[in-house]
Amino acid sequence: MLEPWRTGKVIRIEDATDSTRRFWIEIPELASFDFKPGQFVTLDLPIHEKKNKRWRSYSIASAPDGTNIIELVIVLLEDGAGTNYLFKEVQVGTELTLRGPQGVFTLPEIIEKDLFLICTGTGIAPFRSMAHYIHQHKIPHQEIHIIFGCRKHGDCLYGPELKQLEKDMPGFYYHPVFSREDAVPEGAYTGYVHGVYEELLRIHKKPVHFFLCGWKNMIDEAKQRIIAMGYEKKDIHLELYG
Known part of the structure; x- marks a missing residue:
């Protein structure tokens, strides 16, 4: 059943x-x-x-916390009518019409396999929500790996927060990957996300739920590579941006 349209207020x-x-x-x-x-x-x-040219969908970046406040993280697209409106017109106090929650890009009821949460850019949003939710509710889990690709250090969303979560949450690993940096800090990688999950799983191939979120070309390549590693289509869940 579809949720009704409601009024949200930017706070x-x-x-x-x-x-x-x-x-x-x-x-x-x-x-x-x-x-x-x-x-x-x-x-x-x-x-x-x-109507259908006015609608824009965004993953919720915050974890459910029992309040009526959600966080969205949005990238400005040069020729994007929706993001240009959000960046240029919307201020604190602006009312927005919204509908939700929607979507089935959600965690399994019981987390019996490792989770590989692979994303680029604002595709980090649903995974930030999942990681905090698992931690806050002490949900039993296997290893959780967030592999987050961006261009430069300055593009790294929620970096310090996810590094802290890695310290606070046993079995949670955060792997930032930078495609336009020559030098990166310890625990980070240069290049693209694909090399990272391949390396992690080459050492020790085990059952995995892959969640992919980001631009289509990253997701298409990841699907091919994951299947080439011997995993099945049913192991892969995806949320496409753009």
């Missing part, structure tokens, strides 16, 4: 990187906005007469 905005912003949205008519980590909301933005 806080922060720049995350040069081209990425964090938006906190409160849904006043609900005491608690309940969702599963990995789900998304759809915004109906006043950018076109036709």
Whole structure:
């Protein structure tokens, strides 16, 4: 059943990187906005007469916490009508029409296999939600690996927070990968995400749930490589951006 459209109010905005912003949205008519980590909301933005050209969907970056506030992390697309509106017109206090939660890009009921959460850019959003949720609720799990690809150090969303989570949460590993940096700190990689999960699993191939989130070309390549490593299509879950 589809959730009704509701009014959300922007209560806080922060720049995350040069081209990425964090938006906190409160849904006043609900005491608690309940969702599963990995789900998304759809915004109906006043950018076109036709409904389907106004709708933009974004994964929820915060973990469910019993409140009516969610966080979205959004990258500005040069020619994107939706993101240009969000970056140029929306301020604290702006009301937005939204619907959700939606989507089935969610954790298994019981986490019996390792989780490899592979993403680029704002594709980190659903995985940040999942990681904090597992930690806060002490959900039994195997190893969890977030493999997060971006271009430069300054593009790395939630970096310090995920490094801290790695210290606080046994079995959780954070692997940032930079495609446009020559030197990286310990625990980080240069290049692309594919080399990292291949290396981790070459040493010790075991049962894995792969979750992929980001741009289509990254996801297409990851699917091919994961299947080439001997995994099956049913081991791969994906959420496509753009």
